[in-house]
Every structure is written in structure tokens, then in C-alpha cells.
Amino acid sequence: MSADQSAPAAIPQAAASGTVHWIGTGLSTGRSGLSLVCERARRVVLWDRTAERAAARLAALGLAGRAEVRAFTPAALAAGVGPGDVLVSMLPAAEHAPLLRLATDRAAHFACTSYVSPELAALAEEAAGRTRTVVLTEAGLDPGIDHLLAHDLVARGREALGDLPATAAFTSYCGGLPAAPNPFRYRFSWAPYGVLAALGSPARHIESGAATTVPRPWEATRSLTLAGEDFEVYPNRDSLPFVAQYGIPDHWRLDTFVRGTLRNAGWHTAWKEVFDTVAAGDPEAVRALAGSLAARYPTTPADRDRVVLSVALELRTPSGPSWRGSHLLDLTGGAAESAMARCVSLPVAYGVTRILAGALSAGLSRAAAPGESGRWLSFLGAHGLRGTREETTSTSSGAPA
Numbered sequence: 001m002s003a004d005q006s007a008p009a010a011i012p013q014a015a016a017s018g019t020v021h022w023i024g025t026g027l028s029t030g031r032s033g034l035s036l037v038c039e040r041a042r043r044v045v046l047w048d049r050t051a052e053r054a055a056a057r058l059a060a061l062g063l064a065g066r067a068e069v070r071a072f073t074p075a076a077l078a079a080g081v082g083p084g085d086v087l088v089s090m091l092p093a094a095e096h097a098p099l100l101r102l103a104t105d106r107a108a109h110f111a112c113t114s115y116v117s118p119e120l121a122a123l124a125e126e127a128a129g130r131t132r133t134v135v136l137t138e139a140g141l142d143p144g145i146d147h148l149l150a151h152d153l154v155a156r157g158r159e160a161l162g163d164l165p166a167t168a169a170f171t172s173y174c175g176g177l178p179a180a181p182n183p184f185r186y187r188f189s190w191a192p193y194g195v196l197a198a199l200g201s202p203a204r205h206i207e208s209g210a211a212t213t214v215p216r217p218w219e220a221t222r223s224l225t226l227a228g229e230d231f232e233v234y235p236n237r238d239s240l241p242f243v244a245q246y247g248i249p250d251h252w253r254l255d256t257f258v259r260g261t262l263r264n265a266g267w268h269t270a271w272k273e274v275f276d277t278v279a280a281g282d283p284e285a286v287r288a289l290a291g292s293l294a295a296r297y298p299t300t301p302a303d304r305d306r307v308v309l310s311v312a313l314e315l316r317t318p319s320g321p322s323w324r325g326s327h328l329l330d331l332t333g334g335a336a337e338s339a340m341a342r343c344v345s346l347p348v349a350y351g352v353t354r355i356l357a358g359a360l361s362a363g364l365s366r367a368a369a370p371g372e373s374g375r376w377l378s379f380l381g382a383h384g385l386r387g388t389r390e391e392t393t394s395t396s397s398g399a400p401a
Helices: 031-040 051-060 074-080 093-105 118-130 145-161 192-198 241-245 272-280 283-296 339-356 373-382
Strands: 019-023 043-048 068-071 086-089 109-112 134-137 166-178 203-207 210-214 222-226 229-235 252-264 305-316 322-332 363-366 388-394
Touching: 019 031, 019 074, 031 043, 031 339, 043 051, 051 068, 068 074, 074 093, 086 093, 086 339, 093 109, 093 118, 109 339, 118 134, 118 363, 134 339, 145 166, 145 241, 145 305, 145 322, 145 373, 145 388, 166 229, 192 272, 192 283, 203 229, 222 305, 241 252, 252 305, 272 283, 305 339, 322 339, 339 373
Parallel strands: 019 043, 019 086, 043 068, 086 109, 109 134, 134 363, 166 252
Antiparallel strands: 166 305, 203 210, 203 252, 222 229, 229 252, 305 322, 322 388
């Protein structure tokens, strides 16, 4: 190939500038995460509907003066973003795509805590090729910490049993709960309408060895006991893509694979009005009920929330040993910070520090990127997000090894 025909040089990844734009200050923005970013970044800009609201949120988190505050408009943000900056979207998932487009146009980087939508995946691929943008997603609690724990269990199970064929049962359940259960058996930690509307999406998972779709997820509710306490769980979204994402090996036959939601015992009975309304299929009726429930069960300054995340993997071989591992994270919020805000904002903030350090490659990344999971778990554990882990290997006779 002649010099005239040589391939164009690869576009270098923009070095992190040290500036972080944290966009949105809702219930998932916690002191732990935002303070970490303020410590590690050269400059932090907090964007909200008004600069006054952003300043008030900073003060409420005990971080007054630690970041610049700005009134968010697309034009104002576009004018303020430069090459190598990091945009952190704490806005609803529907707002991520425009922000990622802006990041790509400015050769900046992007982070959020939400699931990867097809649109976001396509934009991330374009960003990787055009401006070498890092796109960090699924870096909160669920999705986020749950992924990290799942990867840990799969790695431990593979180490324990090697290449032995096994039947596998994997479950991952997460819930934001009231620390003291109320009659509704729930505490709104994000938009009430979004909570109710999510129930209208079918759930797909593996049960009894076969892919199963549940049109109304609440109809698959079952009981689950954790550390002697009873809960109710049900599948949500589509679990099947995570079989490959978690690295489930081909020599494991999946009997069960489900990712779902965890609620206080009694939730299924308490939510009958919700189920009836969602099943009727009228979005305006769902919206009206969401508003009514938020008014009936308001979150007050005296309320405390609780996050419970259970991830478990069980492996059984036809005639040899079996293995079981589990993680349980159970955290109650305090006056300074809710459990949900801590569990969502701290992981994404740590991800931002990895972007600032140049540790993540251009294109799409998740919290459990190859080579990153152990590092993330160690960091989160050292900062108060360490649960309990149990692991048991049994011989063919059933006796512990």
C-alpha cells in the first residue's frame, strides 16, 4: 500500500480535562458520591433547574462551596462543555441520549447509572469511533453493584468446580424499602409514575430450564427469606442478555436465571389497587394513581430508607461436588444521606474517577468491565458498601468440603 493509500491514523482518546459536569440533583445524588467527585476532580459544575436549587442541594449535602452551580439548559451546558470533560447524567433515562450526543460533539466523556438502551448502545459505538469518547453505563446500584456481585460469584463458582458440567441457579433481587415498613410496604425513591409504569413491562427470565415471559411481573411474586427475614420478589425486565454479560460458561445448564425486584412482605396484597390500574392499561389513570399514592405516602425528613440486594448462585454437578455462593447487601439510610442515594451515587462517582485516571477505554463500559470488578468491589467495600458473603462447597455425599 502506498503512502497515499495508507489508513488514517486512529483518533486519540481525549485526555480527561479534570472537569466534571454533574447534571441533576434528585434523590439519587448522595453526599458520598458527589463529595468523592469534588475530591478527585479539578473542577465540578453542578447543574439543576436553577442555580439556587443546585446551591441549596449542595448545602443540604454538606458540600456548600465545593462545586460551581449552574442553571441547566441544553444551550448553557453545550457552551460550558470542553474536550475531555466528563458529563454525569443523573437525569431520567430518556435524557441520556441528548447528553451523550453533546459529549461526543465536544470530545468529552459520559457516565450514567441507567441500563443500556439500544439507542445508547448505538450512540456509544459512534462516539468510540468518532471522538474516542468513554461511555460508562449501568454504574449505580441496580444496575451496577448487582453486576459486580454477579461477576464475583460466577468467578468463584468457576474456580470451585473448574470445568465440571453443572446445573446452575442464579438469582439477583434488589429493592429500595422503607426502613420501618408502612401500610403501603414501599417508599418512593424515584418518580412515582415511573415506579408504577415499570410494572406494565413484561419480564423475561429462565425458569425450570426454559425461557419464560411473564406479561404481568407481579403475578410471578414469590416469598424469599434472607437472614431470617421474609420478603417478596418478582422478575423484572429481560434477564436473558445478562447470561452472556455475566460470563456464564457453556458447561453450566441454567435451570434458573432471574434478575428481579425485592419488596417487604405483604407488598403484593398492599398493591392490589396498583395492579388493577396498571392491568387496565390507561396511562393517565396510572399517572393519577401515582400522584395520589405519593400524596398518601409522602417521604418526610424523619423517614429512613433501606436498600436490600441479594445475589446468589448455586451449582450442582450430576455426581460430584456442589457449590453455593451468595452476597447480601443490607443498608439503612441516615439523616445525612439515604441508603439509595449512597448506593447509586458512590459507584458512578468511582467510575468517574476511573475516567479521570484514563483507566477506561473509549466506547461502552459498565461497572463490571473486564479487569475492573475486583477494584470496584474493594473500593465500595472500603467506603461502607460491603455486605456479607457466604460460600459453601459440598462433596457428592452432601457433606461440606
